Amino acid sequence: MTTQPLILVVEDEPSIAEVTRLYLQRAGYRVEVLGDGAAALEYLARESPDLVVLDLMLPGVDGLEITRWLRARSETPIIMLTARREETDRVLGFEMGADDYVVKPFSPRELVSRVRAVLRRTQGTGSSPVQAQRVLEFDGLVIDPNTRQVQVREEDVALTAREFDLLYLLARHPRQVFNRDQLLDLVWGVNEFIDPSTVTVHVRRLREKIEPDPSKPRYILTVWGVGYKFEP
Amino acid sequence: MTTQPLILVVEDEPSIAEVTRLYLQRAGYRVEVLGDGAAALEYLARESPDLVVLDLMLPGVDGLEITRWLRARSETPIIMLTARREETDRVLGFEMGADDYVVKPFSPRELVSRVRAVLRRTQGTGSSPVQAQRVLEFDGLVIDPNTRQVQVREEDVALTAREFDLLYLLARHPRQVFNRDQLLDLVWGVNEFIDPSTVTVHVRRLREKIEPDPSKPRYILTVWGVGYKFEP
DNA sequence: CGGATATCTTACAATTCCCTTACGCTACTT
DNA sequence: AAGTAGCGTAAGGGAATTGTAAGATATCCG
Numbered sequence: 080m081t082t083q084p085l086i087l088v089v090e091d092e093p094s095i096a097e098v099t100r101l102y103l104q105r106a107g108y109r110v111e112v113l114g115d116g117a118a119a120l121e122y123l124a125r126e127s128p129d130l131v132v133l134d135l136m137l138p139g140v141d142g143l144e145i146t147r148w149l150r151a152r153s154e155t156p157i158i159m160l161t162a163r164r165e166e167t168d169r170v171l172g173f174e175m176g177a178d179d180y181v182v183k184p185f186s187p188r189e190l191v192s193r194v195r196a197v198l199r200r201t202q203g204t205g206s207s208p209v210q211a212q213r214v215l216e217f218d219g220l221v222i223d224p225n226t227r228q229v230q231v232r233e234e235d236v237a238l239t240a241r242e243f244d245l246l247y248l249l250a251r252h253p254r255q256v257f258n259r260d261q262l263l264d265l266v267w268g269v270n271e272f273i274d275p276s277t278v279t280v281h282v283r284r285l286r287e288k289i290e291p292d293p294s295k296p297r298y299i300l301t302v303w304g305v306g307y308k309f310e311p
Numbered sequence: 312m313t314t315q316p317l318i319l320v321v322e323d324e325p326s327i328a329e330v331t332r333l334y335l336q337r338a339g340y341r342v343e344v345l346g347d348g349a350a351a352l353e354y355l356a357r358e359s360p361d362l363v364v365l366d367l368m369l370p371g372v373d374g375l376e377i378t379r380w381l382r383a384r385s386e387t388p389i390i391m392l393t394a395r396r397e398e399t400d401r402v403l404g405f406e407m408g409a410d411d412y413v414v415k416p417f418s419p420r421e422l423v424s425r426v427r428a429v430l431r432r433t434q435g436t437g438s439s440p441v442q443a444q445r446v447l448e449f450d451g452l453v454i455d456p457n458t459r460q461v462q463v464r465e466e467d468v469a470l471t472a473r474e475f476d477l478l479y480l481l482a483r484h485p486r487q488v489f490n491r492d493q494l495l496d497l498v499w500g501v502n503e504f505i506d507p508s509t510v511t512v513h514v515r516r517l518r519e520k521i522e523p524d525p526s527k528p529r530y531i532l533t534v535w536g537v538g539y540k541f542e543p
Numbered sequence: 544c545g546g547a548t549a550t551c552t553t554a555c556a557a558t559t560c561c562c563t564t565a566c567g568c569t570a571c572t573t
Numbered sequence: 574a575a576g577t578a579g580c581g582t583a584a585g586g587g588a589a590t591t592g593t594a595a596g597a598t599a600t601c602c603g
Contacts, residue, residue, distance in 0.1 A: 226488060
């Protein structure tokens with residue numbers, strides 16, 4: 080909900096890759112796009128995305144090989160893309176351990192919803208569709224991500240969506256310093272086209288609501304020349 | 312743990328049956344696969360598997376019939392497979408006593424995780440899968456999932472199927488915030504091809520029926536920028 | 544102390560999101 | 574076969590939120 084899942088897209092056709100990236104980013108995910116299988120393997124050796132969208136037909140190392148490689152060392156969910164609509168492929172894909180299967184040409188909207196579905200299945204606990212997240216409690220501050228409610232000294236305060244996400248991110252990493260660009264990336268899900276000073280304003284509004292004395296913050300502290308951190 | 316749970320798979324399509332067997336075995340279960348309903352009934356007459364994975368569309372004896380037969384004499388959990396995502400099937404299936412429901416085409420990994428979930432639920436407590444569900448009571452609101460009736464301050468109100476499902480889901484998780492996509496998934500059972508704003512309209516209709524003042528909701532609250540939650 | 548840089552604060556405009564209503568479409572009823 | 578209830582889509586209006594701009598204030602460093 081706050082730290083965006085990272086999705087690796089392995090697709091050699093530039094136009095499809097671009098559209099896919101666009102839609103996934105718009106849906107709030109972090110996206111890495113790679114054009115060939117060798118690069119994908121290299122990437123996977125050092126990073127662990129939350130999900131892989133994989134074209135079966137690739138130059139060089141082929142999709143099934145990547146699937147085998149991945150399955151051999153992790154549970155990372157895989158959604159396969161393919162131009163062929165033969166049942167044999169589908170079965171083969173599933174058999175190799177794909178979590179879902181999309182046939183080209185596909186609508187980017189559909190892909191996004193499948194990504195969501197697979198992530199929901201794999202991220203949460205399999206049995207209950209509603210996963211409970213941990214409630215954070217500090218000195219006089221309670222943050223409940225399930226209900227998105229915040230209490231300051233027994234008192235409910237109403238935060239907007241952005242304010243809550245911002246506070247929740249900071250509070251989950253006490254004393255960790257984030258600069259404005261990182262916050263834009265992690266809370267807003269973007270790192271371009273938005274003025275970093277926006278973060279400043281949101282911090283201000285947040286302080287107004289949760290700090291006993293907004294001019295002398297107790298929870299959200301300014302780290303001069305760098306950014307902000309949460310003090311528990 | 313003494314012996315591995317035994318799972319009966321009733322599925323007439325050979326490729327699907329094979330993949331399913333493969334995955335379940337790899338997950339550590341004993342598996343019996345049968346291709347038609349008559350054979351399944353015969354098998355069930357002399358064996359008692361721990362769980363049955365059942366295709367609804369079968370040649371000969373049909374899936375619902377097997378369900379009825381099973382429910383009449385045991386508590387064996389059932390996971391249904393179906394090619395259709397029709398509302399009637401879904402409702403009928405659950406009504407007959409299925410424990411879970413998987414829509415084809417499905418990923419075998421997903422099926423395995425659902426099998427695990429159902430077994431965890433049923434083996435742990437030995438509770439009956441078709442037992443009466445709990446009636447929910449709030450301030451002036453009574454929700455009876457068994458009769459699917461709802462009362463607002465002693466007064467019966469007639470809800471449509473969707474409205475009831477929506478209300479019941481929200482009310483079972485008080486204060487938990489759901490976004491529109493989650494609701495589509497959990498209430499509609501679909502996560503693609505349906506406009507999320509549909510949820511908005513249904514919430515509106517629901518409020519019209521159960522809220523004293525629909526413009527100032529008391530039970531179903533909007534969480535701006537996120538979704539909705541139930542306030543008990 | 545004083546300039547430079549970074550942050551704070553406020554007000555305003557743009558945007559996003561939600562509410563509401565109306566309209567076909569489908570499935571079921573009579 | 575016509576009528577009806579339920580459902581999903583579309584569109585306009587309005588409200589809450591959010592990003593931006595701009596002046597004020599604080600901090601750093603020479």
